[in-house]
Amino acid sequence: MSETLPSAHLQASHLCWQAAAAHILRDVSLHVAQGELVGLLGPNGSGKSTLLRMIYRILKPASGSVEVSGSDVWRSSARDNARAMAVLAQENTSEFELLVRDVVLMGRTPHQSPFARDSAEDFHIVAQALERVDAKYLSERMFSTLSGGEKQRVLMARALAQQAPLLVLDEPTNHLDVRHQFELMNLIRSLGLTALAALHELPLAAHYCDRLYLLKDGVLVAEGTPSEVLTPEIIADVYGVRALVRPSPRSGKPLIEFMPDELL
Numbered sequence: 001m002s003e004t005l006p007s008a009h010l011q012a013s014h015l016c017w018q019a020a021a022a023h024i025l026r027d028v029s030l031h032v033a034q035g036e037l038v039g040l041l042g043p044n045g046s047g048k049s050t051l052l053r054m055i056y057r058i059l060k061p062a063s064g065s066v067e068v069s070g071s072d073v074w075r076s077s078a079r080d081n082a083r084a085m086a087v088l089a090q091e092n093t094s095e096f097e098l099l100v101r102d103v104v105l106m107g108r109t110p111h112q113s114p115f116a117r118d119s120a121e122d123f124h125i126v127a128q129a130l131e132r133v134d135a136k137y138l139s140e141r142m143f144s145t146l147s148g149g150e151k152q153r154v155l156m157a158r159a160l161a162q163q164a165p166l167l168v169l170d171e172p173t174n175h176l177d178v179r180h181q182f183e184l185m186n187l188i189r190s191l192g193l194t195a196l197a198a199l200h201e202l203p204l205a206a207h208y209c210d211r212l213y214l215l216k217d218g219v220l221v222a223e224g225t226p227s228e229v230l231t232p233e234i235i236a237d238v239y240g241v242r243a244l245v246r247p248s249p250r251s252g253k254p255l256i257e258f259m260p261d262e263l264l
């Protein structure tokens with residue numbers, strides 16, 4: 001699916017946002033290079049979704065800019081943005097009264113001319129996207145009747161059907177069982193897309209991400225490779241949890257063991 005995609009990179013610069021005089025995000029800058037999978041970490045309420053909403057053009061920054069492949073998202077049309085960036089948002093509360101395949105077909109809209117009918121190619125891309133998230137058997141089900149994890153996979157298929165070179169994902173593994181978590185992360189990696197994902201599961205971030213950004217109270221407090229960011233000291237400071245971290249004998253990536261009886 002990604003073989004013929006154009007390249008993409010993301011640059012967010014000096015983003016700020018506040019609500020009711022409270023600073024929610026302060027001077028946050030990040031970048032995602034072509035083909036990188038970058039994780040955005042931070043405790044509940046640290047500002048991850050707010051930052052992603054500014055990146056996918058739902059929330060206008062108080063100051064700062066967001067560029068995808070050099071184009072300012074706030075100066076581009078919704079259609080151009082949808083061709084450049086596919087989004088799996090956290091608040092997927094929409095209880096679409098639609099068949100699953102029609103939900104995934106919505107991902108094709110940015111590629112269709114107004115009033116055009118869905119083409120054979122669109123249906124092929126939808127079937128392929130559903131297959132990639134292990135959800136083809138759900139095609140003819142009503143979306144509203146699916147379980148949380150099934151809905152999440154279908155919405156991921158919709159994002160894939162959009163065939164955008166940049167993926168922005170807000171807690172993509174939300175609701176997924178452990179196998180489907182690994183499958184989804186493996187899929188994101190295998191597509192070779194440029195991707196930014198807010199994640200809560202530190203072990204997943206450690207294993208799959210090229211680089212990480214860590215938010216605390218709306219400020220970036222660490223960035224770097226998983227080994228640089230996921231140290232016991234930083235985890236203790238940001239999450240208030242003691243952890244042992246050692247390199248995996250298999251991959252060399254950080255293995256994290258939490259000590260839930262020793263909360264700080």
Ligand SMILES: Nc1ncnc2c1ncn2[C@@H]1O[C@H](COP(=O)(O)OP(=O)(O)OP(=O)(O)O)[C@@H](O)[C@H]1O
Pocket residue numbers: 019020024042043044045046047048049050051
């Ligand atoms: N419109 C708003 N008005 C007031 N406060 C807001 C608004 N939107 C977000 N916030 C606050 O901003 C902070 C950051 O919220 P955000 O949803 O970005 O956090 P998050 O890191 O994604 O959290 P979680 O891990 O729980 O999903 C929270 O304290 C939230 O209550």
